Amino acid sequence: MKTTKTAKKIKTPDVNAHAKKVTLEMVASACGVSPSTVSRILNGTAIVSPKKREAVDRAIAALGFIPNPVARGLAGGRTLSIGVVTQAIDSPFYGVALRGIEEELGTAGYSPLFVSGHWNADEEKRCIDVLLSRRVDGLIILTGRLSDEALQRVSKATPVVVTGRNLSAPGLHSLNFNNFKGAQLATHHLLALGHRRIAFITGDPGHPDAIERMRGYRTALKAAGIPFNNALVLPGNYLEESGQMAAERLIDSREQFSAIFAANDQMAFGAALALHRRGITVPDDISLVGFDDQAGATHCIPPLTTIHQGAYELGRIAAISLLQMLAGEKPTTVMQEPRLVIRGSTRSLLTP
Amino acid sequence: MKTTKTAKKIKTPDVNAHAKKVTLEMVASACGVSPSTVSRILNGTAIVSPKKREAVDRAIAALGFIPNPVARGLAGGRTLSIGVVTQAIDSPFYGVALRGIEEELGTAGYSPLFVSGHWNADEEKRCIDVLLSRRVDGLIILTGRLSDEALQRVSKATPVVVTGRNLSAPGLHSLNFNNFKGAQLATHHLLALGHRRIAFITGDPGHPDAIERMRGYRTALKAAGIPFNNALVLPGNYLEESGQMAAERLIDSREQFSAIFAANDQMAFGAALALHRRGITVPDDISLVGFDDQAGATHCIPPLTTIHQGAYELGRIAAISLLQMLAGEKPTTVMQEPRLVIRGSTRSLLTP
DNA sequence: CTCATTTATGAAAGCGCTTTCATTTTGCGT
DNA sequence: ACGCAAAATGAAAGCGCTTTCATAAATGAG
Numbered sequence: 001m002k003t004t005k006t007a008k009k010i011k012t013p014d015v016n017a018h019a020k021k022v023t024l025e026m027v028a029s030a031c032g033v034s035p036s037t038v039s040r041i042l043n044g045t046a047i048v049s050p051k052k053r054e055a056v057d058r059a060i061a062a063l064g065f066i067p068n069p070v071a072r073g074l075a076g077g078r079t080l081s082i083g084v085v086t087q088a089i090d091s092p093f094y095g096v097a098l099r100g101i102e103e104e105l106g107t108a109g110y111s112p113l114f115v116s117g118h119w120n121a122d123e124e125k126r127c128i129d130v131l132l133s134r135r136v137d138g139l140i141i142l143t144g145r146l147s148d149e150a151l152q153r154v155s156k157a158t159p160v161v162v163t164g165r166n167l168s169a170p171g172l173h174s175l176n177f178n179n180f181k182g183a184q185l186a187t188h189h190l191l192a193l194g195h196r197r198i199a200f201i202t203g204d205p206g207h208p209d210a211i212e213r214m215r216g217y218r219t220a221l222k223a224a225g226i227p228f229n230n231a232l233v234l235p236g237n238y239l240e241e242s243g244q245m246a247a248e249r250l251i252d253s254r255e256q257f258s259a260i261f262a263a264n265d266q267m268a269f270g271a272a273l274a275l276h277r278r279g280i281t282v283p284d285d286i287s288l289v290g291f292d293d294q295a296g297a298t299h300c301i302p303p304l305t306t307i308h309q310g311a312y313e314l315g316r317i318a319a320i321s322l323l324q325m326l327a328g329e330k331p332t333t334v335m336q337e338p339r340l341v342i343r344g345s346t347r348s349l350l351t352p
Numbered sequence: 353m354k355t356t357k358t359a360k361k362i363k364t365p366d367v368n369a370h371a372k373k374v375t376l377e378m379v380a381s382a383c384g385v386s387p388s389t390v391s392r393i394l395n396g397t398a399i400v401s402p403k404k405r406e407a408v409d410r411a412i413a414a415l416g417f418i419p420n421p422v423a424r425g426l427a428g429g430r431t432l433s434i435g436v437v438t439q440a441i442d443s444p445f446y447g448v449a450l451r452g453i454e455e456e457l458g459t460a461g462y463s464p465l466f467v468s469g470h471w472n473a474d475e476e477k478r479c480i481d482v483l484l485s486r487r488v489d490g491l492i493i494l495t496g497r498l499s500d501e502a503l504q505r506v507s508k509a510t511p512v513v514v515t516g517r518n519l520s521a522p523g524l525h526s527l528n529f530n531n532f533k534g535a536q537l538a539t540h541h542l543l544a545l546g547h548r549r550i551a552f553i554t555g556d557p558g559h560p561d562a563i564e565r566m567r568g569y570r571t572a573l574k575a576a577g578i579p580f581n582n583a584l585v586l587p588g589n590y591l592e593e594s595g596q597m598a599a600e601r602l603i604d605s606r607e608q609f610s611a612i613f614a615a616n617d618q619m620a621f622g623a624a625l626a627l628h629r630r631g632i633t634v635p636d637d638i639s640l641v642g643f644d645d646q647a648g649a650t651h652c653i654p655p656l657t658t659i660h661q662g663a664y665e666l667g668r669i670a671a672i673s674l675l676q677m678l679a680g681e682k683p684t685t686v687m688q689e690p691r692l693v694i695r696g697s698t699r700s701l702l703t704p
Numbered sequence: 705c706t707c708a709t710t711t712a713t714g715a716a717a718g719c720g721c722t723t724t725c726a727t728t729t730t731g732c733g734t
Numbered sequence: 735a736c737g738c739a740a741a742a743t744g745a746a747a748g749c750g751c752t753t754t755c756a757t758a759a760a761t762g763a764g
Contacts, residue, residue: 023720036722036743038721039721045722066485068426070485070721072721076721076749089451090450090451095441095442095444095447099441102441111467111486114464115463133418134463299622300648301624301653375749376751377750385713387752388716389714394751394752399711420749422751424750426749427718428719
């Protein structure tokens with residue numbers, strides 16, 4: 001348990017060692033220029049003679065000066081902090097996105113401020129107000145329920161990147177995953193394996209992506225010339241329990257089916273459990289496909305065939321976009337296309 | 353670009369509606385007192401006559417004044433923000449703790465600032481410095497690898513609550529889960545079911561809790577008069593893959609065993625998968641117990657018997673403790689005791 | 705009813721940085 | 735070389751709040 005690695009540091013060179021706050025004024029006087037000049041160099045606000053610039057840079061390095069974000073914020077400059085509105089900080093899906101955001105922002109010197117909106121427009125609004133009062137330089141909003149108008153209003157004053165929408169405005173960039181195509185892919189996969197009676201567990205109808213996934217399912221079915229059967233569509237709300245209940249209801253309905261496509265992995269897990277409890281084996285008896293490819297999908301039993309959505313990449317891309325906006329550029333980022341990941345929960349009916 | 357929002361003010365119900373920043377000065381002049389007085393009321397820094405106090409309170413409510421945390425921070429007062437150092441923002445276990453922290457802090461008017469230390473002392477130190485530069489009022493550190501000394505040093509200037517340690521100092525409160533007892537409980541459960549050859553997959557030996565869990569396992573074994581068999585102890589690192597590998601190694605070793613106790617749920621999932629792949633059924637052939645009771649444990653197949661650790665409560669308690677310290681009180685919080693949650697992954701050998 | 709104390713309150717000085725605004729340099733046209 | 739526009743820099747005014755420090759009001763002892 002020896003923390004050798006930390007102890008190893010005996011001879012702290014200089015930088016660290018609980019530096020007593022170096023201020024901008026100190027570096028200014030240290031090299032005989034005015035604070036304004038130092039500030040200008042720091043922010044690239046104006047051009048200063050190479051001579052002084054160099055002197056100041058040197059002084060900054062020598063003194064180990066770090067601008068105080070709080071003071072900057074008050075003075076109306078940047079705070080180097082970004083507000084991130086997620087829906088639940090412990091969401092298995094968004095959690096990974098947060099990591100992506102944190103990473104990308106971190107390397108750019110920004111700190112994220114995470115808040116949870118809990119899928120509630122009012123709460124979301126409040127979160128945003130708090131973030132704004134903390135003078136964040138920008139906002140990343142992961143989906144959420146806020147109205148598009150409210151979002152656009154916010155974006156007038158602060159750059160915003162939002163996922164799960166198709167909006168566009170001067171200070172607003174939106175990133176949308178192709179849920180439709182993803183659902184098509186999933187359904188098509190089952191069809192290709194010879195399944196004809198494919199049940200679908202829907203997501204929360206309050207989420208636009210749930211609707212898109214449903215549409216993808218129907219479209220793929222149609223393309224294969226299979227009539228839509230409403231009895232095979234079960235309502236869900238993206239949580240495990242709802243997947244479990246849906247599967248139970250499906251079994252009890254005595255409707256024939258050889259496969260289930262759940263609108264997200266969590267419901268797929270729930271469905272798998274329900275099937276298991278009824279003595280139905282995945283994939284031998286029933287094939288199962290999820291959506292999202294969240295962490296657990298790799299290690300569940302059987303490993304889940306699903307649509308990979310790359311939450312991590314989503315987070316990174318959102319962060320990069322915002323950084324670009326902050327730099328005055330137009331975001332050039334694009335979302336990954338959905339990708340089918342075949343694991344062990346689906347089986348072909350064609351080659352028995 | 354019409355700033356309709358400002359003009360809109362005609363019928364503003366009252367509170368919300370994009371209030372144009374009300375400042376402390378405004379409320380001060382609104383009721384004819386000095387800013388100092390308002391500030392004093394806000395912070396309870398000094399006693400002011402009931403007359404003015406009431407007038408000010410009313411003005412604050414009427415104007416919908418909200419103190420600017422950034423300005424407060426600069427002026428040396430509180431920022432109403434708490435730095436939270438987690439190890440990975442997307443950890444299934446700590447994620448839930450973060451939710452607890454967020455919730456508890458939120459109702460007290462504080463905002464958490466989450467940062468990830470990635471189980472790396474240096475990075476953790478850097479995180480803390482960033483948080484400090486943002487003038488957080490307090491720090492919650494979830495386990496982590498920072499040395500106790502470093503922690504104590506930090507706590508000299510800022511109140512700190514840390515989990516997974518047994519430290520105590522003026523500004524430092526620590527919260528430790530009884531890993532030893534938890535592991536005893538798990539092992540004992542298996543013993544009570546008649547298991548005698550119980551394998552153990554260890555956690556990352558760099559974590560003190562992993563060592564405690566191991567100790568609990570050995571102690572329970574000893575208490576049952578079962579000799580410790582080193583061949584039944586497999587090294588793990590708390591990740592699924594390591595659980596999977598451990599189980600494989602165990603099977604290949606041809607050592608006899610009827611149960612596996614994994615030092616956390618993630619490794620239990622991995623082990624379950626490995627067993628499944630080798631055609632071994634849980635719990636019919638082998639019983640399996642995890643540790644942590646993380647979200648997935650309820651919905652995996654079969655649902656995992658495990659030790660409940662209440663990450664959510666942990667987060668809440670940490671937050672409450674810090675809030676108490678901030679209020680000048682001594683924290684009175686205590687951690688929950690470990691609790692065995694019996695689900696479907698264990699089976700009795702006694703009544704076949 | 706006066707003078708020394710204690711309170712309540714206000715004025716003003718920052719906190720560390722950004723940003724006008726004014727001033728000093730520098731560059732150029734003629 | 736002279737004057738004027740453009741460029742570089744400094745002085746100073748905040749950002750919104752907390753906090754001495756000082757003043758005015760209130761309390762009380764003599």
